[in-house]
Amino acid sequence: xxxxxxxxxxxxxxxxxxxxxxxxxxxxxxxxxxxxxxxxxxxxxxxxxxxxxxxxxxxxxxxxxxxxxxxxxxxxxxxxxxxxxxxxxxxxxxxxxxxxxxxxxxxxxxxxxxxxxxxxxxxxxxxxxxxxxxxxxxxxxxxxxxxxxxxxxxxxxxxxxxxxxxxxxxxxxxxxxxxxxxxxxxxxxxxxxxxx
Numbered sequence: 001x002x003x004x005x006x007x008x009x010x011x012x013x014x015x016x017x018x019x020x021x022x023x024x025x026x027x028x029x030x031x032x033x034x035x036x037x038x039x040x041x042x043x044x045x046x047x048x049x050x051x052x053x054x055x056x057x058x059x060x061x062x063x064x065x066x067x068x069x070x071x072x073x074x075x076x077x078x079x080x081x082x083x084x085x086x087x088x089x090x091x092x093x094x095x096x097x098x099x100x101x102x103x104x105x106x107x108x109x110x111x112x113x114x115x116x117x118x119x120x121x122x123x124x125x126x127x128x129x130x131x132x133x134x135x136x137x138x139x140x141x142x143x144x145x146x147x148x149x150x151x152x153x154x155x156x157x158x159x160x161x162x163x164x165x166x167x168x169x170x171x172x173x174x175x176x177x178x179x180x181x182x183x184x185x186x187x188x189x190x191x192x193x194x195x196x
Contacts, residue, residue, distance in 0.1 A: 033192055035129050035137060042139020042190035043127060045093060049084040049188060050141075053077060057148065066151040066159065067166040073101075073152075074170055081188075090136075090193045095143070097186025101167075101176035111189065114140050119184050132191070139190040145179045153179045 060072035077095075084093040096107045098115050107115055110130060118124055118140070128140045145153060156164065156177045167174050179185065 033137065033194065035131070038137035038139050038190075038192050039127065039129050041091075041192070042129070042137075043141065045084055045091070045190050046139065046141040046188040049081060049093060050143075052080055052084075056080065061148055061151065065162070067162045069152055070163065070166050070170065084190075092191045092193070094189050094191075095186060096189055097143075097176070099175040099186075101171050101174050103173060105186075110138065111187070114138075115187060118142050118187065124184065132193075134193055136191065136193040139192070140187045141190075142187055143185045145181055145183045145185050147181060149185070150179065150181065153177055153185070 056072055056076055057069055060069040081093055081095060094105070096105050096111045096115070098107065098112070098119070100106050110132070114128055114130060117128070124142060127142070130138045130140070132138055152159075152163065152167075153176055159167075167177075176185075
């Protein structure tokens with residue numbers, strides 16, 4: 001596995017409570033936000049989010065019940081991701097992938113181009129910053145499959161029946177299985193807009 005990547009343990013991409021804010025004072029990214037600032041701030045926000053989600057998933061998987069981890073992802077990952085930058089107007093954080101479990105995480109056109117670039121790069125980059133039409137930036141941080149991720153994202157033939165049932169019930173259009181250790185899974189996207 002490429003050491004440039006910090007693996008996100010078992011996303012169900014992932015996963016209660018609000019994420020502690022780094023900076024308590026709200027700020028609005030301005031037109032003067034540059035690529036370097038977007039990269040630095042995006043790396044900090046996505047890194048904090050990954051650590052928070054990782055801790056939640058390790059706790060959920062400690063019972064050796066992957067179906068419980070899926071429930072954590074469903075009930076905790078989205079609010080935790082949404083809260084990652086709630087303290088700053090003009091910043092939106094989300095996860096996306098070409099093989100979403102949750103259809104809400106499907107990529108848009110720019111996301112698709114970035115996901116394809118990460119998937120085909122050799123060696124893959126540690127991150128990527130893309131300008132967007134409104135004068136802002138999107139910071140992308142790759143996620144790869146770690147060993148614990150395989151419990152919910154690996155070969156479905158190895159999943160316990162309770163997990164299969166939970167995935168079929170909660171995510172009937174699930175595409176997020178069949179991964180191997182070290183596979184590229186998707187990205188965390190931190191979007192900076194010059195407008196709040």
